[in-house]
Amino acid sequence: MAVMEARCSSSVMLREFACEQNFLSQPDGSASFVHGDTSVYAGVYGPAEVKVSKEIYDRATLEVLIQPKVGLPGVRERSQEQCVRETCEASLLLSLHPRSSLTLILQVLHDDGSLLSCLLNAACMSLMDAGLPMSCLFCGVTCAIDADGQIITDPTAAQEKESRALMTFAIDSKKHNVLMTSTKGSFSVNELQQCIAVSQKASEKLFQFYRDSVRRRYSKTL
Amino acid sequence: MLSTLKRRVGEVLLPGDEFSYDGDDTISLTEPVRPEKVLCGPGLRRSGDRLLVCKSGVLRHKQPNVFWMDCQQKRYVHAKGETVIGIVTVKSGDVFKVDFGGSEQASLSYLAFEGATKRNRPNVQVGDLVFAQFIVANKDMEPELACIGSSGRANGMGVFGGGGLLFRVSLGLVRRLLSPHSEVRSDLEQLFPCELVIGMNGRLWVRSSSVHQTLVIANLLQSCESMTPLQRRELFTRVQQGAL
Numbered sequence: 001m002a003v004m005e006a007r008c009s010s011s012v013m014l015r016e017f018a019c020e021q022n023f024l025s026q027p028d029g030s031a032s033f034v035h036g037d038t039s040v041y042a043g044v045y046g047p048a049e050v051k052v053s054k055e056i057y058d059r060a061t062l063e064v065l066i067q068p069k070v071g072l073p074g075v076r077e078r079s080q081e082q083c084v085r086e087t088c089e090a091s092l093l094l095s096l097h098p099r100s101s102l103t104l105i106l107q108v109l110h111d112d113g114s115l116l117s118c119l120l121n122a123a124c125m126s127l128m129d130a131g132l133p134m135s136c137l138f139c140g141v142t143c144a145i146d147a148d149g150q151i152i153t154d155p156t157a158a159q160e161k162e163s164r165a166l167m168t169f170a171i172d173s174k175k176h177n178v179l180m181t182s183t184k185g186s187f188s189v190n191e192l193q194q195c196i197a198v199s200q201k202a203s204e205k206l207f208q209f210y211r212d213s214v215r216r217r218y219s220k221t222l
Numbered sequence: 223m224l225s226t227l228k229r230r231v232g233e234v235l236l237p238g239d240e241f242s243y244d245g246d247d248t249i250s251l252t253e254p255v256r257p258e259k260v261l262c263g264p265g266l267r268r269s270g271d272r273l274l275v276c277k278s279g280v281l282r283h284k285q286p287n288v289f290w291m292d293c294q295q296k297r298y299v300h301a302k303g304e305t306v307i308g309i310v311t312v313k314s315g316d317v318f319k320v321d322f323g324g325s326e327q328a329s330l331s332y333l334a335f336e337g338a339t340k341r342n343r344p345n346v347q348v349g350d351l352v353f354a355q356f357i358v359a360n361k362d363m364e365p366e367l368a369c370i371g372s373s374g375r376a377n378g379m380g381v382f383g384g385g386g387l388l389f390r391v392s393l394g395l396v397r398r399l400l401s402p403h404s405e406v407r408s409d410l411e412q413l414f415p416c417e418l419v420i421g422m423n424g425r426l427w428v429r430s431s432s433v434h435q436t437l438v439i440a441n442l443l444q445s446c447e448s449m450t451p452l453q454r455r456e457l458f459t460r461v462q463q464g465a466l
Contacts, residue, residue, distance in 0.1 A: 028297040047297065047325040091237075093267075093276060097299075098361055100325035128237065131295025133267075133276040136238035173238045214278050215234040220450055221280060221292070221394065 012201045014154045015114075019121070019213050021129045027105075029130025033122035035154060037112035040119055042126035046102035059094040060102050066119065067107045079182075080116055084123050087140075087170040087180045091124075093133040102132065113157040114142035116168040116182060121206065128214065137173040139206040141199035142166065145187055151195055153202050167195050171203040173210075223273065224260060224287065231283040235291065241273040263290025264301075294394035298323045298423035302359040305379065307388065307421030308367065310350045318346060320354065320367055323423045330354060334368035336376035344381070351382040351427065353419055386417070386429035387436050393424045395447050406446055409458045414439065 015036030024030035027043035034040075047060055054061045064085040066077040073081075088104065104126065106119050120140030127134065144155040144163035152159055160166055165185030169178050178196060187195075223241050262268055265277035266289060275281075279293030298306070300322065308320035311327060318330040330352065335344040346352070358366035369379040399407055399420050410418075416430035416439055426443060430436050442461065446454055 022294070028295065047299065049326055096361065097325065128278045129295075130297065131277050131279075131293045133265075134237035135274070135276065137236060173236070211234070211236055214236060218234050218280055218294070220448070221294070221398075 012153055012198060012205070014202055014205060015156070017121075017206070017209065019125055019209070021125055021213065021217050027126075027130075029126045029128070029132070031122050031125035031129055033118055033125060035114050035118045035121075036156060037110055038114055038118045039109040040115075040122040041107040041109060042119075042122035043105045043107075044102065044126045044130040044132070045105075046130070046132070047097040047100035048103070050099060050101035054101065055099050058098050060092075060097040060100045062089055062092065062094065062102045062104065064088065064104045064123075065106070067105065069108050069110065080119060083116060083168075083170075083180055083182050084119055087120060087138055088123060088127065090179050091134050091136050091138050091172060092127065093135055096133050111157065113155045113160045114140075114168075116140060117142040117154070120168075120170050125210070125213075128210075135174075137207065137210060138170050138179055139173070139203050139210070140168055140170050141202045141206070142168045143195040143198055145185070145191055145195070149191070151191075151198055153198055165191070167192070169196060169199045171200060173203075173207050176200045176203060223271075227260065227273070227281070227289055228283060231281050231289075233281055234279070235275045235281050236278045237276050239275040242271070259287060261288045263288060265291025265293055292394065292397070294392055296392055296424065298393060300324050300328070300356055300359040300365050300423075302356050304359070304422040305353060305355045306367075306423040307419060307425040307427055308352050308354060308423075310346055310348055310352060313346070313348055318352075320352060322365075322367075322421075323425065324365070326364065328356070328365040328367045330367040330369070334370055335380060336370050336374070346381055351388060353379045353382065353421065355379060382419075382427065386427050387440055388425060388427050389440050389444065390424050391426055391444055392447055393422075395443070396420055396422060396424055396426070399426075399443075405451060406443075406454070409455060410439070410442070413442075413458065413462060 018034045020032045022030060024043055027045055029044040032041045050061055062085055064081045066073055066081050068077055104123055117140030124138050142154060144152045144159055145165040146163050165187040167183045170180035172179050226241055267274045267276050277291045277293045279291040282292045283289055306322045308322040310318050311321050312319035316332050319327045320330050321327050332343050338344045354367035354369045356365060357368045371377045398404060414430050414435045416428055419427040428436050428439050
């Protein structure tokens with residue numbers, strides 16, 4: 001395992017990423033996240049009043065809505081919504097706002113690969129911007145395994161299409177544990193372990209970026 | 223833990239950061255040993271002997287051992303004793319429902335006004351603004367407001383009079399305005415005479431001698447959010463010299 005990590009450390013390559021927080025006036029928290037050409041807007045409303053039918057007596061109800069670039073949300077968006085929702089539920093302290101609703105709306109602007117990880121990162125930044133209590137942060141990293149068995153982190157749409165397997169992990173900021181996995185294609189157990197190790201390495205870069213961008217946001221009030 | 227906390231005051235922290243208790247290696251023989259107690263404000267949680275950060279923001283400290291996270295959120299979460307500006311939405315029997323911008327509506331009893339009795343009801347209509355204080359603010363119970371203090375006096379609370387303008391700013395700016403030696407407030411005082419009511423829920427109400435001046439003050443306050451102190455002072459002096 002140690003050898004694997006040592007080998008991975010040199011090969012973590014992420015496209016350029018960028019983020020802007022609090023750029024929408026109406027939502028309580030908002031963020032845009034860009035991975036290369038993939039771009040997502042996120043808006044959070046809450047804690048707000050909840051419909052009686054969706055009320056949970058001991059915690060807040062979290063609703064995630066993903067809007068695709070064109071057309072109506074379909075099955076693919078629903079499955080992504082579920083991935084994002086379960087990751088957010090794992091890191092948010094929902095029991096601090098019982099009988100209220102949190103709504104997270106994600107608008108896809110452009111998909112050039114690694115969409116799910118971009119959605120996860122945008123979600124985390126907007127939840128943080130909304131000031132919701134969280135036990136830890138999370139980030140998303142996508143890995144693709146190409147025909148030669150090479151691991152590509154943060155693949156583009158073209159690289160995704162040529163890949164043999166595609167995996168997205170949500171990783172928490174405390175112990176770099178895996179919170180959520182979404183995989184496609186065939187791969188061995190060893191390859192999965194390698195991808196997790198690569199993603200954990202990549203997540204450190206992302207968490208450092210989170211810290212820098214929040215620091216920049218608060219620079220005027222320091 | 224206390225020394226690490228104090229060292230990081232003023233730094234930006236993220237959810238998931240934690241401080242763990244590390245016992246002092248040296249024991250003072252002259253002073254009596256007093257266990258250090260840390261008081262956690264919003265954004266900090268105690269878990270066992272660790273202190274967890276659960277909101278992103280700047281760590282602040284107040285003597286002796288009070289710590290909290292200063293976070294620029296927009297949604298108000300009610301807390302006991304805070305004063306807010308609310309809008310009366312429903313009048314039903316002996317309670318009013320007041321919208322204060324939180325997760326649910328607060329109730330306000332008609333007896334919780336200065337001088338109100340069962341015979342002498344206060345004149346409150348749906349749509350009126352009230353400046354009130356939370357007497358019950360608990361995540362498990364319905365929030366409850368009152369327009370009187372514990373002595374039975376209004377202390378400036380109650381229904382708003384006519385005129386004036388209500389607008390919203392971020393909660394961070396509200397807290398900056400309410401801090402004892404607020405620079406924004408002292409800068410503003412030098413401009414025009416005006417009445418300013420600050421609700422902890424991010425609502426501000428301004429009234430001055432003319433509509434024009436009221437609007438100028440509202441716009442200045444809203445633009446304060448994204449300015450450094452230097453830029454703000456520059457803008458305020460330009461307004462004072464009659465640029466607007």
